[in-house]
Amino acid sequence: MTAGVDTTQTHDGPAAPADPARQSIVRSLLRTPRGLLTVGFLVVLFVASLLAPVVAPHDPLHQELKHALEGPSGQYWLGTDGLGRDVLSRLLYGGRSSLLGVLEGVVAHVIVAVPLGIAAGYLGGWTDRIITRVVDIVMSVPTIVILLALLTMFDRNISAAMITLGALSAAGTTRMIRAAALSVRGELFVSAAELLGLSRPQILFRHILPRCRGVIIVQVSLFAAVALGIQTGLTYLSLGPPPPAPTWGGMVADAASSVSNDPWLLVPAGGLIGITVLCFGILGDTVRDITAQSSTASAGLRAPRRRPEPATGAPEEGALLSVRELSVTFRTPSGDRDVLTSVSFDVQPGETLGLVGESGSGKTVTARAVLGLLENNGAVAHGSARFDGVDLLALPRKRWAALRGKRIALISQEPMVALDPSFTVGAQLREVVRAHDHSGRAEAHERVLELLRLVELPDPEEIVKQYPFQISGGMAQRVAIALALAGRPDLLVADEPTTALDVTVQAEILDLLRRLQQETGMAIVLVTHDWGVVADSCSRVAVMYAGQVVERADVEDVFRHPSHPYTRALMATSPEHAERGRPIAAIAGQVPAPGTWPTGCRFAARCPLMTEACRREPVAMVDLGEGRDSRCLMATSILEGTSA
């Protein structure tokens, strides 16, 4: 393996493409012709209405009966109404009350929907259940009946009606924002932020809210279109400001009454209302297209949250982390699936434990369950994970905050998804450093540079200014390691930290982890399927197969004498064990998927040593002494060499 890092290298892999979520929605909107056209139209309309006293060519109330019902002319650009009033001026003045009504409704809509939707989606649990029920009830309320009653009670107060409309219609928007927040909550950078010790308000304002802004803009635009339609309808029915005050709805009503004498009169008011409603709709659709990825949030399946049954089994003497009988269930569309059963292992301070196994064997689920980061549809059904004497699986959320990032940290396979693309590397590191050290800006900046030097990143002053998509995968993984080290953790969970990187960078990152471990004395749980990595980095290993640990031992023992046929087969498939000139062996068959596990040994169908006894009943872990365990009936004879 290569030691050290080429400090002249700035890119050790292709840079990731820019994340659309990072780009300003407004900028993207203005780049599309329809976005530019609709935004331009609405801005001109708002400004012209606001400046009506300055820009309107006539007094909107002034009557010139001799000019009644005239068509467009040099004097009256859009003609006159039945009382000889200038239509253009009335439209501009009418726009003030119509657009003000829309604005009032939109403000009420946002004030109600955004906090409720975000709270329901991000906080979940009871908050979500209560908000969802209230939303369901409000959605069944007939809004228009309430508006009509309100206008009768409050003497045609259109502002009260629009504010009520905004608040009542917020129910649907609350649902959409909830779904978006729920999906963002499941993203790895949010888990990583939680794990790095950031507080909930910090995560809410810095990570969740910006990600939901696309959905918010879409919903608000669509609501504005509806609000304008309703506002116009109410003024059409004379439920708004009384005549002669100009309103768009009132102008349509006037035009309708004289449509047989002058059909033109319907065109300016009707056309303007139609185009404005259309513009709000197109605006919403365009923003939806731009933020398609983030707005297609789905709530997903949720597993019942239940307190895991405590596991028996004493922790190993002096262990920093002691996982016992860990079982995890996922709720899937085809029913509940056990994905882990009775996983147990120990990690001593300062040591590296390798979790090894084929794809789908349950390594990542084990790591995430221990860290309290299971996806929404997953739940720990049984077991314990004692960290320094405290059972992590039984910890309430609040007490997790005291451990996350400070005593336990995570680095994942995809460094890019663990970094929020909306912020520079420096901003993200500073935020985490300040959360841990409670330091000032300057002090935090110094610590950030120190961390970047610690992970051997060249030119830290430059890197702090970069966004994650501007740096390479290898550099991003170093930043992720720096983030993890910010809280000076005792335990680092590294989930295949080099899988997404190219081979030379993999070696550098593993060297870096080893050096950091020697310097800081932290323990590491290293998830990998690479025996080379196990040999180089781990002191102990837990081999996983189909949701179980099938062998636990010191690394030297495993390499010298594997006691489980699966370990033997897995090692034989490792490129290091391939004989020159021969193809790398593969284990015949596949890991059985959760839900299809046999009653007996789960490896039986692929095992060369399988006997009838193996299929009969579940195989328990056999203690082979000297810290070795194996889930194989033949383990002793394999070690004694009496089995082939």
Ligand SMILES: Nc1ncnc2c1ncn2[C@@H]1O[C@H](COP(=O)(O)OP(=O)(O)OP(=O)(O)O)[C@@H](O)[C@H]1O
């Ligand atoms: N959210 C989920 N819902 C349902 N099943 C899941 C979920 N997450 C993981 N699983 C299942 O759990 C099993 C173990 O997955 P896990 O990701 O832990 O495997 P792994 O050993 O880490 O594999 P890899 O090396 O490919 O990452 C797999 O069968 C997987 O399909």
